[in-house]
Amino acid sequence: MVSNGNPHALPETGAVPAAARIRGLARRYGRPGAAEVMALRGVDLDVTRGEFTAVMGPSGSGKSTLLHCLAGLDRPTAGEVYVGDREISRLGDGDLTTLRRREIGFVFQAFNLIPTLSAYDNILLPFRLDGRRPTAEELAHVTSLVERLGLGQRLDHRPHELSGGQQQRVAIARALGTRPRIVIADEPTGNLDRRSGTEVLRLLRDAAATAGQTIVMVTHDPLAAEVADRTVFLEDGRITRVARGLSAREISEVMLEAEGAVQ
Numbered sequence: 001m002v003s004n005g006n007p008h009a010l011p012e013t014g015a016v017p018a019a020a021r022i023r024g025l026a027r028r029y030g031r032p033g034a035a036e037v038m039a040l041r042g043v044d045l046d047v048t049r050g051e052f053t054a055v056m057g058p059s060g061s062g063k064s065t066l067l068h069c070l071a072g073l074d075r076p077t078a079g080e081v082y083v084g085d086r087e088i089s090r091l092g093d094g095d096l097t098t099l100r101r102r103e104i105g106f107v108f109q110a111f112n113l114i115p116t117l118s119a120y121d122n123i124l125l126p127f128r129l130d131g132r133r134p135t136a137e138e139l140a141h142v143t144s145l146v147e148r149l150g151l152g153q154r155l156d157h158r159p160h161e162l163s164g165g166q167q168q169r170v171a172i173a174r175a176l177g178t179r180p181r182i183v184i185a186d187e188p189t190g191n192l193d194r195r196s197g198t199e200v201l202r203l204l205r206d207a208a209a210t211a212g213q214t215i216v217m218v219t220h221d222p223l224a225a226e227v228a229d230r231t232v233f234l235e236d237g238r239i240t241r242v243a244r245g246l247s248a249r250e251i252s253e254v255m256l257e258a259e260g261a262v263q
């Protein structure tokens with residue numbers, strides 16, 4: 001049971017603890033009137049521990065906004081976002097930063113690597129930001145990530161000396177290095193060839209299956225979504241469907257229908 005005195009905390013239910021819950025989430029950009037954009041219009045979503053969720057939807061349907069609100073990188077206009085039992089949209093900036101550093105790994109669409117740091121120092125940055133050195137066991141985990149991502153020969157390079165796909169893999173190693181409870185990835189295979197993309201999806205699957213990490217991934221690729229436990233479909237700021245066990249072909253069909261509806 002929740003006992004931290006947080007008035008916004010929800011009681012725990014069921015055997016599988018929710019890693020995160022989203023309730024009535026709305027996000028408006030711009031002032032009310034002609035210029036306003038409702039990026040999210042009342043989204044409810046639970047993600048459980050060790051679950052791998054893919055998020056799909058047409059361009060502009062609100063996928064990145066959903067990830068940013070879930071990670072505490074953007075503040076909702078209305079609704080609540082719980083990470084564990086903490087309602088993060090009401091946390092102050094300091095608490096939010098600490099929670100993000102300790103509990104959430106984020107792979108940005110634009111990678112967001114630090115240009116003056118080597119690939120290796122970028123990967124170790126979350127430890128440094130948390131004011132600690134990785135343990136020997138954590139360093140071994142980082143080394144294994146680096147090897148699986150094929151980055152061994154590139155660790156001394158700065159981001160501008162790396163290809164887009166290599167930068168993306170550095171960003172993925174950085175998000176997974178500290179084994180955060182929640183890994184949020186915005187198109188993590190978008191710049192990768194099929195082979196590297198497959199390895200990244202395997203890494204995410206393993207993180208969920210063996211370390212119990214919760215993965216939420218936006219993708220436009222039905223083959224990537226097929227690897228997840230379930231796919232959440234967004235359209236015009238709303239969840240229209242949550243499906244498990246769909247093949248890539250079935251996912252494509254849902255997407256084609258949604259894109260048809262947008263045109």
Ligand SMILES: Nc1ncnc2c1ncn2[C@@H]1O[C@H](COP(=O)(O)OP(=O)(O)OP(=O)(O)O)[C@@H](O)[C@H]1O
Nearest residue numbers: 029030037039057058059060061062063064065066
């Ligand atoms: N900072 C912002 N200011 C104004 N409008 C924004 C802002 N960020 C997003 N939007 C708008 O909100 C809507 C949802 O954007 P979002 O980036 O979440 O969509 P998306 O589904 O991730 O799109 P894509 O697949 O193209 O990345 C879009 O209409 C977008 O133009």
